[in-house]
Amino acid sequence: MxxxxxxxxxxxxxxxxxxxxxxxxxxxxxxxxxxxxQMFDDLYYVGDKWVSAYLITTSDGLVLVDSLESPYGRWIPxxxxxxGLNPKDLKYIIITHGHSDHVGSAxxxxxxxxxxxxxxxxxSLLAKSQSEKSKGKNQFVPPRVDKFAQDKDELVVGNKRFxxxxxxxxxxxxxxxxxxxxxxxxxxxxxxxxxxxxNFNGLDLAEKYVQxxxxxxxxSQATPAVEVNLASHPHLAxxxxxxxxxxxxxxxxIDKDGFQDFLDxxxxxxxxxxxxxxxx
Numbered sequence: 445m446x447x448x449x450x451x452x453x454x455x456x457x458x459x460x461x462x463x464x465x466x467x468x469x470x471x472x473x474x475x476x477x478x479x480x481x482q483m484f485d486d487l488y489y490v491g492d493k494w495v496s497a498y499l500i501t502t503s504d505g506l507v508l509v510d511s512l513e514s515p516y517g518r519w520i521p522x523x524x525x526x527x528g529l530n531p532k533d534l535k536y537i538i539i540t541h542g543h544s545d546h547v548g549s550a551x552x553x554x555x556x557x558x559x560x561x562x563x564x565x566x567x568s569l570l571a572k573s574q575s576e577k578s579k580g581k582n583q584f585v586p587p588r589v590d591k592f593a594q595d596k597d598e599l600v601v602g603n604k605r606f607x608x609x610x611x612x613x614x615x616x617x618x619x620x621x622x623x624x625x626x627x628x629x630x631x632x633x634x635x636x637x638x639x640x641x642x643n644f645n646g647l648d649l650a651e652k653y654v655q656x657x658x659x660x661x662x663x664s665q666a667t668p669a670v671e672v673n674l675a676s677h678p679h680l681a682x683x684x685x686x687x688x689x690x691x692x693x694x695x696x697x698i699d700k701d702g703f704q705d706f707l708d709x710x711x712x713x714x715x716x717x718x719x720x721x722x723x724x
């Protein structure tokens with residue numbers, strides 16, 4: 445009798461765990477849901493109200509950059525279908541850094557579609573640490589890493605080439621992504637700055653943040669200059685405001701000066717944080 449009770453309890457726990465793993469939250473404004481939309485011929489926004497996630501189409505499958513907090517990134521597969529694409533074609537998931545709002549849903553998507561995952565080594569350690577602290581509906585398992593991104597690494601998927609730059613500061617393992625998108629067949633250089641905030645502590649990280657912004661500015665101004673700001677948080681690139689703006693035939697996401705303005709914001713944030721850390 446005692447063993448039967450234990451077995452029932454064990455099966456109940458397993459059933460509850462399975463429900464937690466497969467739970468998909470309601471798509472509401474309160475939960476931050478945003479309908480997916482196309483930004484370029486080969487680039488789509490599949491993030492939520494607070495955190496960006498970008499889907500890139502290539503001649504050899506799909507690439508997803510960042511996966512949102514668990515469980516909200518579990519919307520992504522259905523959103524890919526809404527765009528007329530197939531989540532089974534998701535070849536790579538690239539994670540810019542290990543904070544839970546960027547990596548939390550990666551394992552769920554990876555497990556469903558067998559996608560290969562790229563993150564920095566330091567990012568993977570942070571993801572594991574964040575996973576161990578996660579609880580309740582936000583609980584997540586760290587994804588399986590297929591490749592550790594290193595500075596100046598390149599990933600070629602079909603007709604797309606992604607170049608990675610180590611840009612620590614926001615976290616130790618943050619990296620940024622440089623690639624081209626097409627608008628009506630014409631290429632434009634895009635850049636994803638992997639970590640935007642100064643919500644960290646320590647003089648070393650503050651110094652690295654400032655240095656990373658300086659490096660990104662230098663990289664972004666090389667010909668052809670970066671014209672498309674794909675910030676890791678949508679408000680910093682005015683993603684939704686630009687989407688709502690009448691375009692009159694122009695793509696509102698193409699803005700070379702806007703990217704430099706964005707770096708000005710990061711530069712000011714970094715200078716302020718550096719002074720704070722130096723005064724401690």
